[in-house]
Structures are given as C-alpha cells and as structure tokens.
Amino acid sequence: MISEEMLKKAAAEADQAIRDSLPAPAECEHEFSPSFQRKMRRTFRKAKHPVIYKLPKYAACFVLAVALASGTWLTVDAEARAAFFAWVREQYEAFVEYRFIGDAPQENTIVEYELTWLPEGFSFQKAQELDGGMYLTYTNDSGQRIIFSYLRGDDAASLFVISDYTEARSIQVGNICADFYQADGETSSNMLVWSSEENDLAFYIMADFSEDTMIKLAAGVQKK
Amino acid sequence: MLIYMMMLETPEEKSLFEQIYLEYRGLMFHVAYEILHNEQDAEDAVHQAFVKIAENIKKIDAPVCPKTHSYVVTIVEHQAIDQYRRLQKHPSVELIEEIQGTNAHYEGDNDLTKCILKLPARYREMILLRYHHGYTVREIAKMLGLSLPAAIKLDQRAKSKLKKLCEEAGIL
Numbered sequence: 001m002i003s004e005e006m007l008k009k010a011a012a013e014a015d016q017a018i019r020d021s022l023p024a025p026a027e028c029e030h031e032f033s034p035s036f037q038r039k040m041r042r043t044f045r046k047a048k049h050p051v052i053y054k055l056p057k058y059a060a061c062f063v064l065a066v067a068l069a070s071g072t073w074l075t076v077d078a079e080a081r082a083a084f085f086a087w088v089r090e091q092y093e094a095f096v097e098y099r100f101i102g103d104a105p106q107e108n109t110i111v112e113y114e115l116t117w118l119p120e121g122f123s124f125q126k127a128q129e130l131d132g133g134m135y136l137t138y139t140n141d142s143g144q145r146i147i148f149s150y151l152r153g154d155d156a157a158s159l160f161v162i163s164d165y166t167e168a169r170s171i172q173v174g175n176i177c178a179d180f181y182q183a184d185g186e187t188s189s190n191m192l193v194w195s196s197e198e199n200d201l202a203f204y205i206m207a208d209f210s211e212d213t214m215i216k217l218a219a220g221v222q223k224k
Numbered sequence: 225m226l227i228y229m230m231m232l233e234t235p236e237e238k239s240l241f242e243q244i245y246l247e248y249r250g251l252m253f254h255v256a257y258e259i260l261h262n263e264q265d266a267e268d269a270v271h272q273a274f275v276k277i278a279e280n281i282k283k284i285d286a287p288v289c290p291k292t293h294s295y296v297v298t299i300v301e302h303q304a305i306d307q308y309r310r311l312q313k314h315p316s317v318e319l320i321e322e323i324q325g326t327n328a329h330y331e332g333d334n335d336l337t338k339c340i341l342k343l344p345a346r347y348r349e350m351i352l353l354r355y356h357h358g359y360t361v362r363e364i365a366k367m368l369g370l371s372l373p374a375a376i377k378l379d380q381r382a383k384s385k386l387k388k389l390c391e392e393a394g395i396l
Contacts, residue, residue, distance in 0.1 A: 020329070023251070
C-alpha cells in the first residue's frame, strides 16, 4: 500500500530529479524567430491597452468580437489590411482571435446601444463602460443573465474566444452576417457576434438561449 | 496570440508573467525542442505553453523558484507532446501516452520515485501536478487544456500505470 505521503515525497524527488537533469535556465540560449518575437512585441504592446480583462471573469472565458467586412469574414492578408479597416478573425488551435485592423474613425465618444427586445421576465440591470465600449447586463428574477456588449475598433482592440463551444456557424441577422457559437451547455453560454455596418463596432450577445432567440435579441439592437 | 497577456489583470501579474517569460523561455524551448526536433514547432509549443501559464497565472506565487521552474517545464512538455500529436498523420492515444518526454537521471534509492520517473510523460505530468504541486484534477484539466472527463481518465490511467510499475518493482 502506497500512502499519499509516500507519493508526495516521491513526486517531490522526481520533480527535483527532472530539474537537475535539465540545463539551468540561464544556459538555455535560443534566438527566437522574428515571427515569435513579433507575436511577443504585439503582445506587450496590446497589454498596455487591454480590453477583455475588464469584463467579468465568467465572461472572459467565452468572449469574442466579430470580424466582418462587406458581409464576409476577412482572412488576414496584406491587401485586406491596406484596403480598409475591419474586424478580422484568426482561428487557432485552442481559440479564435478577433482583432481590429486599419485606422478606425477617430471618435472620442461612443454611441450607446441597447437591446430593445427582451424575453419575458428580463429587464435591464446595469451598464459598465469599457475602454471603447459598453457592457450591459440584463437579468430576470431567476438570476438568468443576458450580456450585451460592443467595442469600438482601434489599434488595441482584440478579443478572444476559447474553444469551449461545440459548434460555430454563420447566420443572418437581417441583412448582416453573424456568427453563432453553440456552447457546451455546462460552463458557458451561447454567443452571437456581428459587426456594425460601418465595421467600426463589434457586437456580441451572450445568453443561454436558442439560436432563434439570440437572433431576435440581436435584431432588436438599436441606438439609444 | 495575445490571449495570455489579455488575461493578466493587475500590473503585478503582468510583471510576474514577464519575468517568467524572460527567465524560462530558453529552457522551455530546450524542453520542447527535445521532443519535437524542429525549431518552429518548438516555438509554437512554447507559445502555447505561455498561453496556458497566463491563463493560470494566479497559481504562480513567484517567478523564479523551484516550483515555478518545474511547473513551466511540465506545461511546456505537455504542449510539446500536444504539438507532436497534431503533427502526426494518425495519432493514437496509446502512442501519445507512451512518449517519455524529458529524461531525468535519479541516483537516489526511493523505488517509488524511480517508478514515477519511468512513467510516460503524460502520466508523470499528472502525478507531479497532483502530488507535488497539489492541484486538483479540475485545476489540472484547465492548465493542460483538457476536458474534465479527459483529465479524470488521464489521472486514472496514470495511477494505474504507476501501480503496475510498482508491482513490477516489488513495491506492492
């Protein structure tokens, strides 16, 4: 019989043996590729203008904005970058990044939007101002929540979705293309994301509703 | 690829992450390269490891200490094996779970330690994270990017394999 204490002691020794078998960190010199360094530079630059971390934690694990231009998702290429500003989508193994490219209109104030249609029992609870956007919460008596948020594109705007959704598909909200992310049903909510017709704002709604209800919510988004 | 920095909430956390990055990136590349034997793939694994480290930055107390040292090695080894799996045309769970990972030399006399070091990397990582670092299976699932059921299964397999090695060594 092996006790937990024995296991802990042996695990600590094994851990020490592994560290002792590796070179010291200071001895491990490697010249990282320009590609890797670019990612890091961009990382540190963006860290100075964070957006996502201002959202509540539970939302941050399943948050995204949408990349949409002329009714289609952009892939990142030089021509697209040069032609106009837009939200672009990049798919990675474990997450999707949506980031803004180009020069957005320089406006200091952001137009306020709201959900004009809500499922029965829901009402507006609170609004939080983000750096370049808003984060609105709607609740019902049972504690269910609808999150509606939007962000203005600028050089620092970049949002992510972690792969805890089971399916992502393109849908229409009126004449605008949007993406619906079906959550796994346990830890996340469904997401619907799209951008404004001018491509300067990214919208998303997060709630535990069906695709049809999410579309109805999105269709009701209007300027205040 | 910015997800990790965007997950850091306070200036202290950013500083912690930056220090970890500066201190261990070379070592992490070394560990990844030993598994992948390709610089680009190893850099990708290092990057993915930093994503996971940032996601779990609150689990790290100090940037330069033995615990953080072994933690980053464990995380990058896991990511490198993941990267290896992605590069295989026909990966199988059995094959991936047999990869040995970082070679360790142990000259002590604790037979149980020897058995842990004989474990395939996937199983050894689970044992070390659970019994040395003290994380729960749920926490480990998050830091390794596994679903909870997958982590539970990995935990069971790791313990089962360790038991078998202990029986062979005459410990049980």
